[in-house]
Amino acid sequence: MFTDIFLPELMGTAILILLGCGVVANVVLPKTGGNAGGTLMINFGWGLAVYSGVYVAYKSGAHLNPAVTFGILAAGDSGLSFAEVVTYLVAQVLGAMLGATLAWAAYKKHFDDPDADEGSKLGVFSTMPTIRSHAWNVVTEVIGTFVLVFVILSFGRTPTQVGPLAVALLVVAIGASLGGPTGYAINPARDLGPRIMHALLPIPRKGSSGWDYAWVPVVAPLVGGTLGGLAARAVGFV
Known part of the structure; x- marks a missing residue:
C-alpha cells in the first residue's frame, strides 16, 4: 500500500501544489517575472500542474484530491478498502503541505519583500472568495467540483484512465468558467494543506x-x- 498508493499520491500531490501555488506566486507577488500575468495564466498553470501530478501519481490512479476519492466511492464498486481510502486522504494532505512548502522556498525572497501584502501571500497558499457569502461560496465550490468529478468519471474511473491532458484541460475550463467567485479550490487537500503551511511557515507580515x-x-x-x-453512477458512466 505504501508504494502503490501512499508514495505516488504524496509525490503527485506535492508536484500539483508546488506548480499550482507556484504559478499563483509568480502572478501575485511583487517583482517576479510573471507579476500581473492575469487569471488565465493562473488557470493554465493549475491545469498543467494537474497534468504533471497525474503522471507522477499514475501508479495510485492519481486521485490527488479527496473529492475525487469520495466521488469514486460514491460511484460504487470502487474496490477500495477503508485503510486504502485513509491512505489516499493522508497522502493527499501531506503532499499538499510539502508542495506548498517547496513553493514558499522557491519564492522566499518575494514573500519577504515589504511590498508583498497579506492578501497576496495568503492567496498563494489558499483560496478566498471575492464576495464573502459562505452559503453561495459553498454553492460555487459544489458546482465546480461536481463538474470535475462527473466529467472525469464520464471517461473512466480515475484521472489516469481519462488521460492527464484531458484532466488538465478540464481544470483550466473550470477555472476560467467557475473560478471567479471563490478561486476554485475544488480540492480539500489543495486548500487545507497549504493553509496549514501558511500558518506554520516563518512568513513576515x-x-x-x-x-x-x-x-x-x-x-x-x-x-x-x-x-x-452519484450522478455518474445514475447515468451509467461507471
Whole structure:
C-alpha cells in the first residue's frame, strides 16, 4: 500500500501544489517575472500542474484530491478498502503541505519583500472568495467540483484512465468558467494543506490564515465530488 498508493499520491500531490501555488506566486507577488500575468495564466498553470501530478501519481490512479476519492466511492464498486481510502486522504494532505512548502522556498525572497501584502501571500497558499457569502461560496465550490468529478468519471474511473491532458484541460475550463467567485479550490487537500503551511511557515507580515473561511473549500468539494460520483453512477458512466 505504501508504494502503490501512499508514495505516488504524496509525490503527485506535492508536484500539483508546488506548480499550482507556484504559478499563483509568480502572478501575485511583487517583482517576479510573471507579476500581473492575469487569471488565465493562473488557470493554465493549475491545469498543467494537474497534468504533471497525474503522471507522477499514475501508479495510485492519481486521485490527488479527496473529492475525487469520495466521488469514486460514491460511484460504487470502487474496490477500495477503508485503510486504502485513509491512505489516499493522508497522502493527499501531506503532499499538499510539502508542495506548498517547496513553493514558499522557491519564492522566499518575494514573500519577504515589504511590498508583498497579506492578501497576496495568503492567496498563494489558499483560496478566498471575492464576495464573502459562505452559503453561495459553498454553492460555487459544489458546482465546480461536481463538474470535475462527473466529467472525469464520464471517461473512466480515475484521472489516469481519462488521460492527464484531458484532466488538465478540464481544470483550466473550470477555472476560467467557475473560478471567479471563490478561486476554485475544488480540492480539500489543495486548500487545507497549504493553509496549514501558511500558518506554520516563518512568513513576515503574513496576517491571518483565514480559518473562518477554511471549512468552505474542504466541505463543499467533498459534497460536490460525492454528488458527481452519484450522478455518474445514475447515468451509467461507471
